[in-house]
Amino acid sequence: MHYNKITPHILDQLIAIVGADNILTAKAEIENYSHDETEDLVYYPEVVARPQTVLQVAQLMKLCNDNLIPVTPRGAGTGLAGGALAVHGGLMISMERFNNILDIDEQNLQATVEPGVITELFINAVAEKGLLYPVDPASKGSCFIGGNVANCSGGPRVVKYGTIREYVLNMEVVLPNGDIIWTGANTLKYASGYNLTQLLIGSEGTLGIVTKIVTKLIPKPTLDALMLASFTTNEDACAAVSAIFRAGIVPSALEFMERRGMEWVIEHDGIAFDLKDGIGAFLLIEADGTNQDVIFADCEKINEVLEQYNCQDVLFADTSAQKEELWRIRRTMAVSVKSNSVYKEEDTVVPRAALPQLIKGIKEIGAKYGFESVCYGHAGDGNLHVNIVKAGMSDADWNSKLQDGITEVFELTVALGGTLSGEHGIGLVQKNYMPLKYTPVHFAIWKGIKAIFDPNGILNPGKIF
Amino acid sequence: MHYNKITPHILDQLIAIVGADNILTAKAEIENYSHDETEDLVYYPEVVARPQTVLQVAQLMKLCNDNLIPVTPRGAGTGLAGGALAVHGGLMISMERFNNILDIDEQNLQATVEPGVITELFINAVAEKGLLYPVDPASKGSCFIGGNVANCSGGPRVVKYGTIREYVLNMEVVLPNGDIIWTGANTLKYASGYNLTQLLIGSEGTLGIVTKIVTKLIPKPTLDALMLASFTTNEDACAAVSAIFRAGIVPSALEFMERRGMEWVIEHDGIAFDLKDGIGAFLLIEADGTNQDVIFADCEKINEVLEQYNCQDVLFADTSAQKEELWRIRRTMAVSVKSNSVYKEEDTVVPRAALPQLIKGIKEIGAKYGFESVCYGHAGDGNLHVNIVKAGMSDADWNSKLQDGITEVFELTVALGGTLSGEHGIGLVQKNYMPLKYTPVHFAIWKGIKAIFDPNGILNPGKIF
Known part of the structure; x- marks a missing residue:
């Protein structure tokens, strides 16, 4: 172009x-x-x-x-x-400046919001009315809802409540030529032509600019319980993840954190946490609902599963302050890791039972190429954020070998039935890895779609492919 | 072409x-x-x-x-x-002949299924393993899962569990030129390029032929309760629908049925049901879960809401036989109505709080054009199936005036924030009404997408647009 x-x-x-x-x-x-x-x-x-x-x-x-x-x-x-x-x-x-919540429609359990609204402000605004908008990326305190739509962003609660695709019903969008359309209808079901709402979600701002978003809302669960389970090995923690679902439980969050991430959070944020020797990994598990007995029963069942996977210890958060503290550990992990080292973050996603193989493989690839990694993420979705940290790697190796190492990580991810990104998008930095998963036929279709919306290729060029 | x-x-x-x-x-x-x-x-x-x-x-x-x-x-x-x-x-x-369930993966709570599998057989096969595939159209005993994907078909449980879009993770698809692709990955989250899985869902067989479908499964709720509530007027029944959600309850089914539909089911199927004078409409409401107390509490709350909308009577199904009988009434309604009269079925969908206006308007339009209608459907989703029945309308009027009447029904639907089809698709018979909702910009995008996949226009020509 x-x-x-x-x-x-x-x-x-x-x-x-x-x-x-x-x-x-x-x-x-x-x-x-x-x-x-x-x-x-x-x-x-x-x-x-x-x-x-x-x-x-x-x-x-x-x-x-x-x-x-x-x-x-x-x-x-x-x-x-x-x-x-x-x-x-x-x-x-x-x-x-598109930062207005235009309408919270309590009759229909829908809201109309501008894309520049900070996600957490929106979540809080609907929560005040007893409603839940469950899409809450770790960056919810600063990210915009429009960016979430563009990248198909997730967060911990996708595992129970579904992705942002389930919550965006309709959007006002400006196309590259200046045309303005609504992508769909303000309805919970839609079978009326190719679904442009769904096509635009996750298109990373390459097809149009979203100017209004109509979301679905649901009644907010009134109660929750949060527990932090510790394991000796990454593999045990990861193996417990799919077993929890097999036991018939769908937690409202199921997050994995490696010890190294926890160490850096403690150091960076000065959080008082007694990190015991021999602990290699954690699962942060939330169950929510409207009935305390059911939540307790779920927690007990989860506990039984955890014991089968060599869980060392389970810490229950007794107060909302304790819950907030545990969530803060998880949410600030990305920032803490990044403040400690030059890094490169990947957003691998696999079928959830493949997590143990994925994390084992990542460590083996790291050993081969000489990089360390700190992994954490939305384990319940099979979505593992892999932070490759430079640590002791030489500049020369970091610059020359890293790409091969990342290629192997993605090759493993794809071999396990997964793909390159679960919720961050491809953008600029992952696009060169896309041929590891996708064929020339995919690229031809994607480029064809791009050309329909944007024949001159002016909108967010250089992204995805 | x-x-x-x-x-x-x-x-x-x-x-x-x-x-x-x-x-x-x-x-x-x-x-x-x-x-x-x-x-x-x-x-x-x-x-x-x-x-x-x-x-x-x-x-x-x-x-x-x-x-x-x-x-x-x-x-x-x-x-x-x-x-x-x-x-x-x-x-x-x-x-x-693509009628095999290829894999039920209990580790990942996923299944791989061929498109010619009858939906109910698939639902039953996963249920035997304690799992739920919640997409169950009224025709589940005969329809294929591939057809459900093509038409974005729903059914009663969408209201709690989400649409088929939430359950189809990946598909093998043959394109018109014979190329074979997998649309995505077997993952619960996906942010890796334009989402072809979502684009293909609801594309009504115009972009490719699906040959394998990978679905998400969830743990099956173990308990449910079913109640049939009767109302004097359609408007009261419809108004109660959105109020149930506003009270914080998400039922696992919330179906509306007009008296006339019930009459025809009784007549056609010989079902023993005491249809009282003065009853105009019914809501069939299901609550499910894993705890009897919670389900009872939900039912009580629902009851309180119903009372505020002049509910006349609530019948609780005490046995599974009674539940089956009530569901049979709902499921056979379409067939019963159709066996009674020449008819034309529409699949209107609106924001759920607009249902009372929709049904009132449909009756007014019917009075104006001289047609009767029997309405029923997935009220919890705002999805109302409108069966226009010929009844006493003359052949001349049926052939000349009906289209104008349907046009007015769709104009009303669109004015209420809805669209032409919630779960049946546009196909051949609704395509001429599409300009009531969609602009030339939409058509240009849709036709552009079609041309990328199918430049010669050979695949399912004459459908959608």
Whole structure:
């Protein structure tokens, strides 16, 4: 694709659309928009626009499309695959001013929300009305709901409540040529033509820019219990995961954490936690519902399963403060690990019973290539975040051998029936690994779909494929 | 599109692929394949092929694609929108011999199944292992799981357990040119490129022919309770629906039935049911789980809600025989209604709180055009099946005015935030109404997607748009 630069004449038109206050060009102002949470990548857009209305987004898109200027849509910049990086420069459209919860419809248990709303604010707003929106990525305190839609983001509660695909019913979307459509209907069921809502979810901002999201909500469970189980080995912890479901229990969260991650959380966050010798891994397990007896019974059953997998100890959180503390350990793990070392994060996902093989294989591959890894993630979904840490690896090896090691990790993931990303997306940094799983036929279909929505290839170019 | 007829030379090639025993050409043999359950439409394919392997399907598709012969994929022929009708003649590919459950993976709570498996057989097979596959359309005793995928079919339990989209993880698909792909991965989460699994679900056999389906399974609830609540008016019954969810309950089924439907079931099936004077409508409500106390508590709460909506009477099913009888009433309603009159069935879906307005409006439109209607369906999802019955309408009026009446029904549905089909698909008979909801932009995208998969337009032509 050939792209043009933003000329002074086009800059004037951008200003005319959103106002000078909402056009950023100075390097210092743009710095925040030049990176996301993906390792140390930096790409500066030429200009950042901060529209506030769908018509402004449509005008910006049309202008860029007509002038072959690349457009990078931007949420909160918390992505982990480089999806929001302006790799071709051009215009970045930041959705930060689309930050209104437009409607919480308690009659229909639906909400209409703008994409720039911080996920946790939305979760809290519906919780006040006794309702649950269960999509809560670890970054929920800072990420935008629009970014969650773009990347098919998950979080711990997917395991019981389903993915974001189950909760997004309809979206208003601006297409690259400036057309505005609603993707579907505000209904729980939909069998009326190819499902564009589902196609847009997880398309990483390459097909259109979402400007409104209609979500499904459900009644909020009133009670929960949280336990932290410790194991000697990663494999035992991982093997217990699928056994819990086989015992007939669907926990509302089932998270895995390696010892090394726990150590770094304790160190980085100063959390008081008695990390015993000989413990190699943890499962953080939540059961929720509306009846204390049922939750206790579930916990007992879970306990019985854990014992069969050499569980060393189970810590029950007695108070909501203790629960919050345990969740904080899990949620801050990514940040803690990253603050300790140069790293590279992968988002492997496999059928859940394959987790023990996956983590064993990852360690073997690490030994072969000389890298360490810290693994944690949504084990109940078979979704393991693999943080490859540089630690003692030489710069030369890190730069030359790492890619081969990652390739082997993904080859293993694929061989186990899995794929490259469960909830982070492919973005910029995983796209070169896509041929490990997908064939030229897949690429031809994907590129064909892209060309229908975006014949000039202006929208978030360089991502996914 | 220009299509060719099947010549004797091509017929020889078809026979070479699947064997003479699996090529049908005689009218008497093909009669069964000339219609589905959609009103009285009849279209004969030129030839029916019954392949048994994915390679045979691929060879058939390639042959037809190379020779511009239209192909109609066929499940059990239970569709309600004409999606499996060979409107352009050509080759029908019946998937009836793809009838194996290949694997029930109790470690991962997944199954791999061929598309020609009867849905109920699959449900029963996993139930024997304590597992639930909750997608059970009324036709579950005869429909194929492949047809369910093609039409995004639902059933009563979607309201608690989610649509078929939540349960199909991955599919093997033959494309029109004969290419074979897996659409995704066998994982519960997926953020790795445009989601082709989700794009294929609900595409009504226009993009590819599914040859294997990997499903998610969940632990089967061990207990349930079923109640039948009666109301004086449709509006009261429908208004109670959204109130149940607002009270914090998610029933495992919440079905609406009009009195007239009940009358016809009693008459047609000879069911002994004391239908009291003054009763206009029913809700059939199921609560399931693993704890009797919780289920009773849910039922009590539901009862309290029902009382606020002028519920006249609540009948609890005490035995499994009684439960089966109540479910039989609901499941046979479609057949009973259809055996009583010439009819036309619509599959309206709206946000659930809009149900009272929808049903009131349907009756008003009926009064205006002189048709009667019998409504029933998955009220918890806002999904109302509208059976327009000819009854006393003259042939002339039926043929001339009905389409305007249906148009008004859909206009109302769309005005209420809904769409044309919740779980039956658009197929042949609803496609002319699609512009009531969708814009030329939608059609351009859909047709673009179709052309990527099927540039020659050979696969299930004449459907959806």
